[in-house]
Amino acid sequence: MSDQADSTTDNPEMTAYRYPDGSITYPGHPRGPGGEEPVGTVDLSEYTAEVVTWTTSTATPPGVRQPNHLTIVEFDVDGVPVRALGQLEEGNVDIGDTVEPVHVDELRDPEKGIREPESQDWDGFQFRPVE
Amino acid sequence: MDRVAIVGASMTPFGDREGEWLRDLLAEAGAECLDDAGVTADAVDHLYVSNMASGELEGQTGAPNMLAHDLAAQPAYTARIDQTSSSGGAGIYAAWQSVASEASEMTLLVGGEKMTHKTTGEATDVIASLTHPVEYKHGVTLPSFAGLTARLYLDEYDAPRESLGKVAVKNHENGVDNPKAQFRKAVDLETVLDSPIVADPLRLYDFCPITDGSAALLFCPESVAREITDEYVVVSGVAGATDTHVVHERTDPTTMRGVVESSDQAYEMADRDPEDVDFAELHDMFTILEFLQFEDLGFAEKGEGWKAIEEGRTERDGDLPINTSGGLKSKGHPLGASGVAQAVEVYEQLLGEAGDRQLDDPEIGLACNVGGFGNCVTTTILETPEAE
Numbered sequence: 001m002s003d004q005a006d007s008t009t010d011n012p013e014m015t016a017y018r019y020p021d022g023s024i025t026y027p028g029h030p031r032g033p034g035g036e037e038p039v040g041t042v043d044l045s046e047y048t049a050e051v052v053t054w055t056t057s058t059a060t061p062p063g064v065r066q067p068n069h070l071t072i073v074e075f076d077v078d079g080v081p082v083r084a085l086g087q088l089e090e091g092n093v094d095i096g097d098t099v100e101p102v103h104v105d106e107l108r109d110p111e112k113g114i115r116e117p118e119s120q121d122w123d124g125f126q127f128r129p130v131e
Numbered sequence: 132m133d134r135v136a137i138v139g140a141s142m143t144p145f146g147d148r149e150g151e152w153l154r155d156l157l158a159e160a161g162a163e164c165l166d167d168a169g170v171t172a173d174a175v176d177h178l179y180v181s182n183m184a185s186g187e188l189e190g191q192t193g194a195p196n197m198l199a200h201d202l203a204a205q206p207a208y209t210a211r212i213d214q215t216s217s218s219g220g221a222g223i224y225a226a227w228q229s230v231a232s233e234a235s236e237m238t239l240l241v242g243g244e245k246m247t248h249k250t251t252g253e254a255t256d257v258i259a260s261l262t263h264p265v266e267y268k269h270g271v272t273l274p275s276f277a278g279l280t281a282r283l284y285l286d287e288y289d290a291p292r293e294s295l296g297k298v299a300v301k302n303h304e305n306g307v308d309n310p311k312a313q314f315r316k317a318v319d320l321e322t323v324l325d326s327p328i329v330a331d332p333l334r335l336y337d338f339c340p341i342t343d344g345s346a347a348l349l350f351c352p353e354s355v356a357r358e359i360t361d362e363y364v365v366v367s368g369v370a371g372a373t374d375t376h377v378v379h380e381r382t383d384p385t386t387m388r389g390v391v392e393s394s395d396q397a398y399e400m401a402d403r404d405p406e407d408v409d410f411a412e413l414h415d416m417f418t419i420l421e422f423l424q425f426e427d428l429g430f431a432e433k434g435e436g437w438k439a440i441e442e443g444r445t446e447r448d449g450d451l452p453i454n455t456s457g458g459l460k461s462k463g464h465p466l467g468a469s470g471v472a473q474a475v476e477v478y479e480q481l482l483g484e485a486g487d488r489q490l491d492d493p494e495i496g497l498a499c500n501v502g503g504f505g506n507c508v509t510t511t512i513l514e515t516p517e518a519e
Contacts, residue, residue, distance in 0.1 A: 025377075025380055026265070026380075027263065027264075027265045027377065052283065052384075053279045053280070053282045053283040053286075053384070054279065054282065055275055055278030055279045055281075055282060055330045055331050055332075055333075056278075056328070056330070056331040057270070057272060057274065057275040057278065057329070057330045057331075058327070058328055058329055058330070058331075059251060059252070059255065059272070059274060059329050059330075060252070060255075060270055060272070061252050061253075061255050061256035061259060061270065061272060062252050062253065062256060063270075064270030065270065068269075068270045068275070070269060070270075070271060070275050070278075070279065071279075072279055072379045072384065083379045083380060084265075084379060085265070085266055085269060085271065085279075085377075085378070085379040086269055087269050087270070095282070095283075095286055107268045107269055107270065108268060108269070108270045113256050113260075113267075114187060114253075114256050114257055114260050115260055115267060119264075120264035120267070120268065121264070121268065122268050124265070124268055124269065
């Protein structure tokens with residue numbers, strides 16, 4: 001099972017891992033609760049989520065948009081809660097709002113931060129309110 | 132088992148130490164600590180350097196060996212302790228282990244960081260590099276985690292925004308009386324609440340500054356301490372713990388499991404309860420962290436930590452003074468030095484050496500050092516030898 005949570009393909013997925021105890025995490029980990037290996041994946045991009053909290057960061061690092069609207073959201077995958085952090089398209093949400101994932105090819109400029117550009121993916125999912 | 136004692140402590144002035152680099156800062160604090168204890172470098176068996184990012188920030192690696200040579204402490208065994216912002220607390224744990232295990236009879240711990248030559252954005256990015264790839268690519272920073280958590284805390288527990296501002300006011304007021312603090316300037320609540328937004332709802336004065344500095348402690352068995360001096364404290368409890376690396380995977384973002392777990396273990400080791408603690412140094416990198424740690428250390432029920440500042444309990448004349456040093460907020464936060472400097476403040480308070488900020492005969496003090504956004508934590512309890 002690869003760790004390509006947000007691989008750039010024609011149909012990018014927001015891949016979470018499911019574990020034997022029924023729990024799901026985003027991102028996935030090689031071992032889950034109880035040290036068990038994951039048993040499957042879930043594409044969170046097919047679900048909507050609820051805003052748990054949000055912030056607008058004005059002091060952003062090199063290569064990051066300014067201001068940077070961020071949120072922690074919670075998906076309900078058939079009764080199993082799964083949380084994720086991501087950028088908001090715009091800072092126009094409140095706690096409890098429903099949002100949907102929207103794929104973005106590049107979330108920050110990989111050439112301008114301290115992290116080695118080749119060490120990770122830079123595409124991913126922002127969130128926007130569901131009309 | 133012989134208890135582990137601390138027989139020397141020192142701290143450089145914190146702030147913008149222009150023209151001085153990690154090597155200078157570590158040597159300054161290390162030499163002063165040995166002088167404070169009246170111990171020569173050839174007595175040092177182990178030497179630990181707590182540091183997060185000297186390679187990334189300064190292009191200087193190999194700091195422990197560098198310091199050993201500068202202090203003429205070779206052939207002492209050396210090691211670098213990196214646990215991000217809690218490197219200092221982790222260093223205390225390592226130093227305690229070295230003496231308690233009898234691997235070392237004299238261990239010098241020096242924490243330090245050189246940061247102010249970097250822009251705020253560059254320094255913030257170095258610190259944010261501790262995050263998981265799925266966090267980092269969104270441009271998340273430690274201050275933005277604080278904003279996310281503060282909004283949730285205020286919403287869940289119906290706490291007033293002003294209570295966070297009062298933490299900044301209190302810690303700045305304490306910093307006025309700390310001659311080594313980066314900021315020795317009082318601020319009023321209006322100034323705090325009108326300062327620029329950094330991570331909504333948190334503003335500039337809710338955050339600690341970027342800082343250069345170093346701090347040091349000297350550890351030995353209590354039996355050795357008694358031969359050296361009458362002025363020492365004992366490490367009665369110390370423990371470390373971790374929480375999730377990915378912050379959003381926590382069931383309750385307002386609870387820091389690393390604080391809960393490490394303090395439970397430290398209390399058990401010291402045979403103490405939260406009610407026994409006379410004062411504490413908490414990791415107020417952001418004002419919201421003072422509330423979270425206050426609760427997770429057992430000083431208040433969940434969601435009620437903010438009431439302590441409203442009731443004046445955490446003021447210097449309150450029943451549980453918090454951050455008499457000025458905290459990271461006012462004293463400054465040179466990453467690897469901060470956990471060590473917290474213990475330096477506790478040491479000085481217990482020995483009656485805290486000058487104008489001295490408390491009234493405290494016997495038991497606690498330091499809580501947090502790395503990441505609660506990702507890794509060390510809790511340390513120090514006591515006077517005769518504490519009841």
